[in-house]
Amino acid sequence: MxxxxxxxxxxxxxxxxxxxxxxxxxxxxxxxxxxxxxxxxxxxxxxxxxxxxxxxxxxxxxxxxxxxxxxxxxxxxxxxxxxxxxxxxxxxxxxNADMLVREQASYLQRARDAIVAMDMNSRISYWNSGAERLYGWSATEARGKKFSELLCENLPAYHAAYETTLATGEWSGELSHMRRDGACIETDTRWTLLGADATLGAQQKILVISTDISERKHNEAKIYRLAFFDALTDLPNRASLLDHLRRALLGSARTRKCGALMFCDLDKFKYLNDSQGHAAGDMLLQAVARRLEHCVREADMVARLGGDEFVILIQPVEDTREGAAAQAETVAAKVVAAMAAPFQLAEMMYSVSVSVGVATMCGTVDTVESTLRQADAAMYQAKACGRNTYRFHDPAIQAAWSARAELENGMRRALRDSEFVLHYQPQLDRSSRVIGAEALLRWRLPDGRLLYPAEFIHAAEESGMIIEIGRWVLRTACTELARWQRFPDTAGLTLSVNVSAGQFTEPDFVPMLAEIFEQTGVQPSSLKLELTESLVVSDFTQTALTMGMLKQRGISFSLDDFGTGYSSLAYLRKLPLDQLKIDQSFMRDVLTDQNDASIVRSIIALGDSLGLQVIAEGVETPGQRQFLSDAGCFMYQGFLYQHAISAEHFTAYARNVH
Structure with missing residues (x-):
């Protein structure tokens, strides 16, 4: 050197x-x-x-x-x-420092987990080999891309993890990530906030370490389905039903709401298994399961107990057992009807019926065991009654259901055998001269007993039979009105007919009336339709449109029971009404109750200001008539003059009263 x-x-x-x-x-x-x-x-x-x-x-x-x-x-x-x-x-x-960094970097690269670093704008700055293997993108492709856009299918979950990491320094949980090939993978992920280092020029970042748990989740789901779902029908099994029933009763005890449990047993299922083999039986059970699912609401549950026994859990959302029973009855009727259509089993068509037992439940008094026992007992009652039907365990509910079913069957018979009749209550003017009548429906039973509308109309409306009954009433009333119009001394009479909301809103109501007019030859100008306030409120636009079309044919309209519902001046102003009808509930105490008297006077004054006729029903005494006359009402209907009478007696009465 x-x-x-x-x-x-x-x-x-x-x-x-x-x-x-x-x-x-x-x-x-x-x-x-x-x-x-x-x-x-x-x-x-x-x-x-x-x-x-x-x-x-x-x-x-x-x-x-x-x-x-x-x-x-x-x-x-x-x-x-x-x-x-x-x-x-x-x-x-x-x-040595470089070697340490290289050694540590090699550890990250050799890690099986996906390790990713991103800045606070979600831009990826580090992407190890584990991330390449898990997600499919190379480090070169991933760096600079946004973590949220590249991997995250569920952005709300990403933002929740991000906010938690900023607030607490870390977050851990399960996230769904998207692979490059579009597959979704489940990951167990931990996020850690890395602080900035001014001396090294390092910015704040988030370190993300993710482990692929897709196989574990798949196995867990498989185990869960084996434990809680029926392998044949894919419906919840007994264990799942018991768990949901227990939860439903706990919720019912807390909220005081009522629900129902329904046992459904296929009738003579064993015959199919014995005659056609278990493969055909399995096909039928699968098809039945699908039909049952279409009979319930989304919140309700269909389960298979085993064999040919199915159970439907109606969630407790009703305030009373009666309400829960009504909901369960709707479902039970759907189930019985759904089984009526034959099933296609390979090359064979097979018909089957079902017996359904219904038990209402309330968590404050019922248990899992008692509810199951009651529904099972009710199902055997259904089988004992001839199968292909449903029965309630609760004696009171069963009695009410039986009575209503009997009533509905009776109304069908009444239409078929002409048991319904119309009676006519006279309407008179200030001179006690008959100017018209109101047609009132009566039901004469085979034993001669007479039923009034209050005893069956509600059931008719709930069952939908009111449409057919209302059609019969209109046809019969128009036939009688046409008969009056053929004689000079009754030709000027008007006839009022009550129309239910369900009937008036039917799409074919106007064409149906036109057909009746043509068949009976009646002049519509003498027909008056009485509508309720609830109909006007429920669908004002459609009601006004239908009234307008009928008004063009000469029909007039009366607002029935005025003052008892939701009357509004806006409705009275915009609807083509001709008459207001004072309800008999106001007339009953009009001479003794100042409030009723004020209401009646107000209705009369309102009708007068709007140019509408006002008629009072329920006029029973001379004092009531005098009150109405003094208040400016000059059209009356009630027992002071005449009860509702048959068509023959009404005609004689109208001709004799001048």
């Missing part, structure tokens, strides 16, 4: 003089033998090119320690040879 500084001793442990002596210590000799060849090649290349060099290698120090050295220099021409000039410095700390 030509020159070496004193710093060589701090680096190697050898004094500078040791390298300057002749013969002295050769610097090349303290270079680790494994690194010498590389150093020689590097220097030789620098001499050949006449350029600079930078080498890192290990040396053995005077105390035996190994150090990493970084040598930087250049080959300077000196005569026919070259002189090497440069400097040496201890590179050990930097080298």
């Amino acid at each position: 030509e020159f070496v500084s004193d710093g060589i001793e701090r680096l190697t442990g050898y004094p500078a003089a040791a390298f300057m002596a002749r013969p002295g210590l050769s610097y090349a000799n303290i270079i680790v033998p494994e690194d010498r060849h590389g150093v020689e090649r590097g220097i030789a290349a620098a001499i050949q090119d006449g350029g600079e060099f930078q080498l890192t290698y290990r040396i053995r120090c005077a105390n035996g320690d190994l150090k990493w050295v970084c040598e930087q220099g250049s080959a300077v021409p000196h005569g026919v040879s070259h002189v090497l000039e440069g400097l040496l410095f201890d590179f050990t700390r930097v080298r």
Whole structure:
């Protein structure tokens, strides 16, 4: 060496003089033998090119320690040879730190988990090999992309995790991520907030470590379905039903709401299994399961107990057992009707019926065991009653259901056998002259007993039979009105007919009336339809439209029971009404109750101001009639004059009262 500084001793442990002596210590000799060849090649290349060099290698120090050295220099021409000039410095700390970083980086790369770092704008800055394997994108493709856009199918869940990480420093949970191939994978994920480091120039980031748990979730779901679902029909099984029933009763006890449980047993299912084999039986059970699912609301549950037994759980949302029974009855009727259509089993058509037992339930008094027992008992009652029907366990509800079913059957018979009749109550003017009548429906039973509308109309409306009954009433009334119009002494009479809301809102109501007019030959100008306030309120626009079309045919309209519902001046102003009818409930105490008297006067004054006729029903005494006359009402209907009477007696009455 030509020159070496004193710093060589701090680096190697050898004094500078040791390298300057002749013969002295050769610097090349303290270079680790494994690194010498590389150093020689590097220097030789620098001499050949006449350029600079930078080498890192290990040396053995005077105390035996190994150090990493970084040598930087250049080959300077000196005569026919070259002189090497440069400097040496201890590179050990930097080298060790670099090795540590490389080692740690290799750990991250070898990790099976997906490890991703993203900045606070969701931009990905680190993406390990585990992420490449899990998601399908290479690190080059992923870096710079937004984590939320690249992977997250459920953005609300991503934002929730993000906000929690910012607030608490970390978040852990399960997230669904999207792979490059579009598949969705379930991950168990931990997010950690990494603080900024000004000294290193590192910005705040979020470290995301995700483990693929798709297989575990799949296995869990498989185990769950095996435990809680029927393998044949894919319906919830007994265990699932018991759990849901227990929860429903707990909720019912808390909310005081009522629900129902229904046992459905296929009639003569064993015959199919014995005659056609279990494969046909299995096909039938699967088809039955699908039909049952279409009979219930989304919140309700269909389960299979086993064999041919199915159960329907009606969630407790009704305030009373009666309300729950009504809802259950609707479902039970659907179930019985749904089973009526034959089932296609491969090449065979097969018909089956079902017996349904219904038990209402309330968590304050019922248990899982008692509810199951009651529904099962009710189902056996249904079988005992001839199958293909349903029965309630509750004796009171069963009695009410039976009575209503009997009533509905009776109304069908009444229509078929002409048991319905119309009676006519006269309507008179101030001179006690008959000006018309109201047609009132009566039901004459085979035993001669007469039923009034209050005893059956509600059931008719609930069952939908009011449409057919109302059609019969209109046809019969128009036939009678046409008969009046053929005789001079009754030709000027009007006839009022009550029309239910369900009938009036039927799409074919106007064409149906037109057909009746044509068949009976009646002049519609003498027909008056009485509508209720509830009809007007429920669908004002459609009601007004229908009234307008009928008004063009000459029909007039009366608002029945005015003052008892939701009357509004806006309705009275906009509807083509001709008459207001004062309800008999106001007339009953009009002479003794100041409030009723005020209401009646107000109705009369309102009708007068709007140019509408006002008629009072329920006029029973001369005092009531005098009150109405003094208040300005001059049309009356009630027992003071006549009860509702048959068509024959009404005609005689109208001709005799002038």
